[in-house]
Amino acid sequence: MDMWHDMEKYHKGKTPEGHDKLVIPLSPDEDGMVGRECHQDECQPKYFKIASHKPETEKQVEPNQEETSLEYLYCPYCGYKDGFQQFITKGQSEWVESMIYRDVAKTIQDMLGDTFKSSTPSSNKGFISISLQYKPGSLPSVRHYAENELKRIIDCDRCGRRYAVYGISMHCPFCGEGNLALHLDKSVDIIMSLIDCYDAIVNKAGKEAGYHLLGNSLEDCVSLFEGFFKIIYADKLKGKVSEDDRKDKLSKLRNSFQQPSKAEQIFKANLQLDIFSSIDDKDKTFLEYQFAKRHVITHNLGLVDEKFKDQVSTWQTAGQEVHLDANEIKQLLNLVKRVIVATIS
């Protein structure tokens, strides 16, 4: 009797230990990518995708032909390096298990069928004659499996391979190199293209909608600064302090990096690094001023309050709507980019 049915095509002999070896190809999604997942406890958000072949490769490749030939992968989030197979995702693992389960169930059904067929009623005297008929039930279904949608797709500028991640990641899964600058360029381009829509939004939906767009763009600039500096800080602390100390320092951060001066103090105190060495005092004041505006936008409906007046010198009086300007926000975005580039290079 055949042990494998639908899985037979994936059966590739035995392992040195004598176990059945199954090689199951993963189907790339519509972007030509397959999912991978880091299994390090501390790692977040774990899931990423890699292209099943190089972007410049025009020829069609068999699914999984190239990725199984990859000996190692790096987790783009935490940098952990391991064999390709060790990055199997929960969804893939459940899918494979369900296929194996179905095949094994089929084997058991066949076995029972054969057994019962041989139990033909006996006509010998002195024996009870029983007629049994075995009706196989429905087989367990194969679990549906689809890759998650990841919006951020990166082409590594070192090895040329393509991958997709959630948010910002430090490493290329193929070559392990740092790709933070590529992420930064993408994020800056996106925010810049939104600010460029300002005139069109005002024409279409009015000044209030335009103000809303600028407020959001200002928040995006602050989030960019905060998000990148959190990742840079976490990375630079590695090896500098014990892992427990690192976790403690990261958990104490909260939203400190929403304030440039606090970020500056923290980097100086713990990493002896001046994150504003690339800009002058005038630019630093401008940065503080714009970040304070964002606080008013987010927490006080955009109205100037006494706290804002204490933080920065402004001609605006309390209760007035804080002034936003598209060119100023572009200037802020470029400044944030310059400060981050100087810190990662």
Ligand SMILES: [Zn+2]
């Ligand atoms: Zn990881």
Ligand SMILES: [Zn+2]
């Ligand atoms: Zn790479």
